[in-house]
Each structure stands twice: as C-alpha cells, then as structure tokens.
Amino acid sequence: VSLCALWMHWSLLLQVLSSQTLSRGSWATNRRASHGLHVPGRGSREFKLNWQRPAVEHLQETCRRHELPCESFDMYEFGVYGGRNMRALSLALNRSKVPFRQFWGFDSFEGLPQESKHTQRSAVSEKEWQAGMWSIADYLGVWSAGKLEAKLKKMISDPRVEFVSGWYNESLTSTVAAERNMRPALFVEVDCDLYISSVLALDWMLSQRLIVPGTLIAYDDILTGGSLSGQPQAPRAMVAKSHLTVTPVGHGQ
Numbered sequence: 001v002s003l004c005a006l007w008m009h010w011s012l013l014l015q016v017l018s019s020q021t022l023s024r025g026s027w028a029t030n031r032r033a034s035h036g037l038h039v040p041g042r043g044s045r046e047f048k049l050n051w052q053r054p055a056v057e058h059l060q061e062t063c064r065r066h067e068l069p070c071e072s073f074d075m076y077e078f079g080v081y082g083g084r085n086m087r088a089l090s091l092a093l094n095r096s097k098v099p100f101r102q103f104w105g106f107d108s109f110e111g112l113p114q115e116s117k118h119t120q121r122s123a124v125s126e127k128e129w130q131a132g133m134w135s136i137a138d139y140l141g142v143w144s145a146g147k148l149e150a151k152l153k154k155m156i157s158d159p160r161v162e163f164v165s166g167w168y169n170e171s172l173t174s175t176v177a178a179e180r181n182m183r184p185a186l187f188v189e190v191d192c193d194l195y196i197s198s199v200l201a202l203d204w205m206l207s208q209r210l211i212v213p214g215t216l217i218a219y220d221d222i223l224t225g226g227s228l229s230g231q232p233q234a235p236r237a238m239v240a241k242s243h244l245t246v247t248p249v250g251h252g253q
Contacts, residue, residue: 049088049089049092050088051220052085052088052089052092052189052218053092055187055216055218056089056092056093056096056098057096058216059093059096059098059186059187059216060096060097060098062214062216063097063098063099067214068186068214070098070099070100070186071099071100071101072101072183073100073101073183073184073185073186074100074101074102074103074104074182074183074184074185074186074210075089075093075100075102075103075104075185075186075187075188076103076104076106076185076187076188076189076205076210077089077103077104077105077106077189077191078106078107078168078188078189078190078191078192078197078198078201079106079107079189079190079191079192079193079197079220080105080106080107080109080136080152080163081107081134081136081191082136082139082140082152082155083105083152083155083156085189085191086103086105086156086158086161087155087156087157087158089103089187089189090103090156090157090158090160090161094158100160100186100187101160101183102160102162102182102183103158103160103161103162104162104163104164104180104182105152105161105162105163105164106163106164106165106168106171106172106201107136107163107165107192108165108166108167108168109135109136109137109145109148109149109165110132110135110137110167111131111132111133111134111135111138112130112131112132112133112134112192112193112194112197113131113167113168113169113194113196113197114131114196115131115194115195115196134193136148136152145165149163149165162180164176164180168192168197168200168201168204169200172200172201172204174207174208177208177210182208182210183210184209184210184211184212184215185205185210185211185212185215185217186215186216187215187216187217187218188205188211188215188216188217188218189217189218189220190202190217190218190219190220190234191218191219191220193220195233195234198219198234199234199237199238202234202237202238203238203241206238206242219234
C-alpha cells in the first residue's frame with residue numbers, strides 16, 4: 001500500500017452515540033484565564049488554516065487530477081477538541097472546490113486518557129499532556145454529550161460533520177464503521193496528542209480498511225528532532241506493523 005506523506009515542522013502528514021454525561025475535571029480552572037483558545041462562542045468564526053494548508057493544496061491537486069474519487073471519500077479527525085481544525089478544513093476545502101462525502105470527528109470530549117508508562121515522553125508532556133487535560137467539556141462547562149456535540153456542529157457549520165464520541169478503546173468498535181456507513185479516507189488528521197490514542201486510531205482505521213492508497217494522513221504535535229508524548233512513535237509503528245510505503249509530499253509549519 002502506498003500512501004502520500006507530508007512532513008511538517010510541528011506535524012507529519014502521510015499520503016455513538018448516546019447522550020451520556022461527561023465527567024468533570026479541573027483542567028478548565030487552570031487554563032481559561034491564560035489561554036484565549038478558539039472554541040465555540042470565543043473568538044473569530046472564520047478560523048484560518050495553520051499547518052494544514054499544504055494538505056489542502058495537495059488534496060486540491062489530487063482531486064483535480066481525479067487520482068481518487070474524492071466526492072465519495074470521507075474525512076477523519078481524531079482529536080476534535082473545540083472543532084477549530086474541522087471548521088478551518090471544511091471552509092478551506094469548500095473554497096478550493098475539493099469535494100468529500102462526510103467529515104467524521106472522534107473524541108472523548110473529556111480530555112486525554114492515561115498514556116502508556118512504557119512510552120517515551122517529553123518534558124512538555126509532563127506539564128500539559130496528562131490524563132484529563134484538554135477537556136472541551138470542562139472548558140465550555142457543558143457536560144451533556146448531546147448538547148456539546150450540537151454546540152460544536154453549530155460552530156463548525158457543515159452538514160457533513162458527524163461525531164463518534166467516547167474513549168477510543170470503547171468507541172472504535174469492529175462494527176461502528178459499517179453502522180455509520182463510513183467510506184475510505186481522503187484525509188486523516190491525527191491530533192490526539194498521545195501515542196496510545198494515535199495507535200488505537202490508526203489500528204482501527206487500518207483494520208476497517210478505511211486507509212487506502214492515496215489517503216493523506218496528518219499527525220499534529222510532532223516536533224522536528226524531538227519527542228512529544230510518544231506520538232512520533234505512532235507513524236513508525238503503523239508503517240512497521242502494516243508494511244506500508246509512505247511518500248513525503250511537502251512541508252509546513
């Protein structure tokens with residue numbers, strides 16, 4: 001299998017549910033005052049692309065050349081948080097006339113899980129990548145999964161957006177792809193920060209045959225020459241386990 005790949009400075013690009021009550025943590029108390037993050041109801045609604053811009057340009061060329069049936073392929077985002085990336089990508093792809101069928105967002109909405117004790121971690125991870133950090137439910141003070149998903153969908157403002165909520169080891173079942181009629185991936189963004197989450201996401205995508213030749217895979221939070229919570233190990237594990245061939249296609253920040 002040959003995939004397209006795009007190496008970034010901060011990232012690496014490679015070519016349900018029910019209305020449960022979410023847990024409450026202390027993350028929001030420590031973060032609200034110091035971080036004006038772009039989430040629903042805060043900041044501009046016209047979110048701009050950052051490191052994903054080369055990915056959009058690559059997808060635009062892929063679809064223009066009819067290298068993939070883009071209009072029948074799906075987009076996947078692992079690590080939704082406040083939906084900023086999903087909205088920015090949706091707007092950019094619409095403006096670039098890149099068609100896609102559905103945009104799937106996967107998140108616990110309760111923050112990060114516990115990372116494996118055997119995974120290499122960085123000093124940064126000791127401060128901000130602990131279990132329970134980055135909980136959008138805490139940040140917004142909305143602990144109903146149904147209400148939170150509705151708020152995020154309204155902000156992203158694309159009818160093709162759907163969420164699969166829950167911890168990946170529970171929500172990524174062997175049947176959910178068929179039950180939700182998911183299609184092969186045009187683009188996969190892995191923005192779930194940790195090795196354990198990234199590997200669960202990639203293993204599931206591969207087991208469901210949603211990653212196909214031509215799929216573009218993006219990994220956020222990968223430092224050039226460094227390590228962040230072990231996530232840089234995930235692409236290597238994916239390639240080794242599945243015997244994939246990946247091809248770099250560009251750079252970004």
